[in-house]
Amino acid sequence: MKEFTYRIEDENGMHARPAGKLATFAKQFSSRITVKTDKKEGDGKRLLSLMSLGAVCGTELHFLIEGDDEAAACEALERFCKESWCAESGK
Amino acid sequence: MNVKNESGALFHGVGINNGCVSGKLKFFQRGRTGVEIIADMPSAGVPDVERARLERALTQLRGRLSELYRRTLADVGEQEAQIFEIHAMLLEDEDFTESLEREIANGCRAELAVQNTAQQYAALLKGLDDPYLSARAADLSDLSEQLCDLLNGTERRVQEKGGEPYILVAEDLAPSETVSLDKSEILGFVTFGGTPNSHTSILARAMGIPALVGVGEIAPRFDGCLALLNAADGSLTVCPNESQVRAFQIKQREENELAKEHERYLRSLINKPAITRGGHKMLIYANVGEAHEIEPALLNGAEGIGLLRSEFLYLSMDRYPTEEELFESYRDIVRKMQGKRIVIRTLDIGADKQIPYFDLPREENPALGFRGVRICLAREALFKTQLRAILRASAHGSISLMVPMIVSVEEVHRCRRLLDECCAELQNENIRFDPNLEFGIMLETPAAAIMSEELAAEVDFFSVGTNDLTQYTLAADRQNPQVAEICEENREPVLRLIAQAADAIHRHDGWIGICGELAAELQLTQRFADMRIDELSVSVPYLLGVREKVTACK
Numbered sequence: 230m231k232e233f234t235y236r237i238e239d240e241n242g243m244h245a246r247p248a249g250k251l252a253t254f255a256k257q258f259s260s261r262i263t264v265k266t267d268k269k270e271g272d273g274k275r276l277l278s279l280m281s282l283g284a285v286c287g288t289e290l291h292f293l294i295e296g297d298d299e300a301a302a303c304e305a306l307e308r309f310c311k312e313s314w315c316a317e318s319g320k
Numbered sequence: 321m322n323v324k325n326e327s328g329a330l331f332h333g334v335g336i337n338n339g340c341v342s343g344k345l346k347f348f349q350r351g352r353t354g355v356e357i358i359a360d361m362p363s364a365g366v367p368d369v370e371r372a373r374l375e376r377a378l379t380q381l382r383g384r385l386s387e388l389y390r391r392t393l394a395d396v397g398e399q400e401a402q403i404f405e406i407h408a409m410l411l412e413d414e415d416f417t418e419s420l421e422r423e424i425a426n427g428c429r430a431e432l433a434v435q436n437t438a439q440q441y442a443a444l445l446k447g448l449d450d451p452y453l454s455a456r457a458a459d460l461s462d463l464s465e466q467l468c469d470l471l472n473g474t475e476r477r478v479q480e481k482g483g484e485p486y487i488l489v490a491e492d493l494a495p496s497e498t499v500s501l502d503k504s505e506i507l508g509f510v511t512f513g514g515t516p517n518s519h520t521s522i523l524a525r526a527m528g529i530p531a532l533v534g535v536g537e538i539a540p541r542f543d544g545c546l547a548l549l550n551a552a553d554g555s556l557t558v559c560p561n562e563s564q565v566r567a568f569q570i571k572q573r574e575e576n577e578l579a580k581e582h583e584r585y586l587r588s589l590i591n592k593p594a595i596t597r598g599g600h601k602m603l604i605y606a607n608v609g610e611a612h613e614i615e616p617a618l619l620n621g622a623e624g625i626g627l628l629r630s631e632f633l634y635l636s637m638d639r640y641p642t643e644e645e646l647f648e649s650y651r652d653i654v655r656k657m658q659g660k661r662i663v664i665r666t667l668d669i670g671a672d673k674q675i676p677y678f679d680l681p682r683e684e685n686p687a688l689g690f691r692g693v694r695i696c697l698a699r700e701a702l703f704k705t706q707l708r709a710i711l712r713a714s715a716h717g718s719i720s721l722m723v724p725m726i727v728s729v730e731e732v733h734r735c736r737r738l739l740d741e742c743c744a745e746l747q748n749e750n751i752r753f754d755p756n757l758e759f760g761i762m763l764e765t766p767a768a769a770i771m772s773e774e775l776a777a778e779v780d781f782f783s784v785g786t787n788d789l790t791q792y793t794l795a796a797d798r799q800n801p802q803v804a805e806i807c808e809e810n811r812e813p814v815l816r817l818i819a820q821a822a823d824a825i826h827r828h829d830g831w832i833g834i835c836g837e838l839a840a841e842l843q844l845t846q847r848f849a850d851m852r853i854d855e856l857s858v859s860v861p862y863l864l865g866v867r868e869k870v871t872a873c874k
Contacts, residue, residue: 236682238674238676240674241452242450242452242453243453244452244453245406245409245453245456245459246402246406249405249406249409252409252413253409272414272415274414275413275414275415276409276410276412276413276415277410277413277415277416277441277444278413278415280445280453280456281441281444281445281448283448283449283450283453285449285450286674287682311638311676312638
């Protein structure tokens with residue numbers, strides 16, 4: 230199992246668009262991807278599940294990745310969070 | 321909210337877009353929205369049958385959503401079109417589809433499965449603490465209603481083709497309904513509910529349709545009645561009498577002609593100086609955040625740039641930009657200015673503007689926290705990189721340097737010291753810069769205004785950031801709707817602080833500009849002229865209007 234933590238910098242938090250992008254990106258991996266906050270837990274490949282986390286700016290998202298491609302998935306997801314998500318919120 | 325008059329009724333709401341339209345009211349009829357759970361077919365509730373019906377409806381809705389996306393993208397814009405992209409994603413979501421399947425396997429009719437599922441997730445989203453996410457519950461309801469209509473074969477008829485254009489009246493409109501409105505058949509719309517910030521209002525604004533929202537209930541007996549909608553003053557006159565109609569027609573014609581005439585007049589002002597009738601000259605500058613905004617600013621008569629938000633390069637990167645990268649971007653911008661003055665504000669991040677790689681600590685109260693010059697003075701290397709880049713760019717045009725969030729003379733001294741160090745370094749390295757570069761500060765804290773006499777002795781100019789000055793003076797966050805009114809209604813304390821600073825800087829032969837939103841408020845222009853404000857810096861769309869207002873001032 231691989232894991233990493235990402236703090237949401239987007240001032241809008243886990244809104245529909247970033248959640249949708251994250252879910253779409255996560256779907257390319259076969260590993261099971263779980264996203265936890267200190268209160269809730271969601272499926273990283275599912276939009277509604279991610280939105281229901283109610284994660285706001287500053288929330289720490291703890292990613293747990295388990296499966297055949299966990300190493301690649303972990304690295305790619307961490308990069309995705311830092312690059313794509315932030316670039317998105319820069320607008 | 322309605323007032324009866326002798327012939328009809330008068331309603332008031334919040335107007336979206338300007339414009340006067342007259343036409344017949346048409347009340348929006350949705351198809352059957354409630355689900356009738358009657359076993360009208362022997363096959364009702366048979367999972368295989370319901371599954372096939374649902375699958376067909378889902379395919380149709382997916383097609384419709386991608387059509388709505390394309391249409392909105394073409395007619396309105398990408399931001400607005402994304403609403404439908406999200407709708408399509410919600411439809412594909414496994415939590416959503418699995419719940420549908422569970423309901424159907426349990427013997428539910430497809431309509432009921434859709435309603436139960438949408439309600440369940442809408443309730444979940446509504447329960448979240450975040451107002452944006454709770455508002456997404458409405459998107460689920462929109463999807464659910466569209467699916468039920470497709471299942472029932474009831475079309476939500478927004479409008480009938482070929483009839484005469486009309487004013488649409490609805491309790492509320494879903495985003496999918498709003499963009500489906502055919503602009504050739506609809507003159508405007510009126511909704512009982514809604515706020516200026518709801519999706520529907522945003523779409524209407526982008527589509528340029530005159531609308532009134534939050535009007536309150538309009539009795540169904542007015543369906544089909546003639547009405548006059550004036551989005552500019554937020555009024556709707558239903559069943560007007562003849563004289564009201566005539567007055568309205570004249571107003572409509574006048575508005576059209578005036579709009580054209582006014583546009584021509586504004587264009588003629590572009591190259592004329594803005595001088596009040598009393599002879600006070602004010603420079604009209606533009607606020608810009610990126611290089612590509614400079615050309616439109618100059619085309620609309622900007623005599624300079626009063627605020628370049630220098631964060632743009634930092635925001636677009638995932639690491640600190642180098643001095644060379646900063647220098648090149650500032651130099652390119654300065655060259656576009658054709659010798660006109662450009663005021664570059666040094667890094668103003670923190671508070672509402674965050675950059676991940678700056679790795680700033682999370683704060684309880686960011687507006688009163690580690691931001692602007694406070695970060696720059698704590699991270700001198702970062703600040704000096706930017707100062708050197710700006711100094712180097714100053715060899716290529718007319719730059720003024722401005723530091724945000726100053727509260728004390730001490731901070732000015734520290735900034736000056738760093739600037740002097742950079743100048744000395746560049747001199748040693750034989751790199752060109754403008755040794756007479758103007759140095760100024762943003763006046764955006766009450767402390768700076770109160771200390772303006774001492775500060776004026778140290779700097780070449782002040783530029784008033786009215787947005788922050790207002791919220792710090794009144795202790796009210798204007799983004800918070802519950803207290804925003806306090807900011808709107810209490811201009812006087814802020815204006816007095818500005819007047820005090822203007823007197824101070826003029827005594828020291830410096831100049832003062834205003835670059836916050838108040839600079840574009842035309843009812844304050846006279847007051848600013850009276851204070852002998854030297855420069856008003858506004859965003860591009862306001863440039864000509866402010867220029868016109870100055871020439872009309874005493």
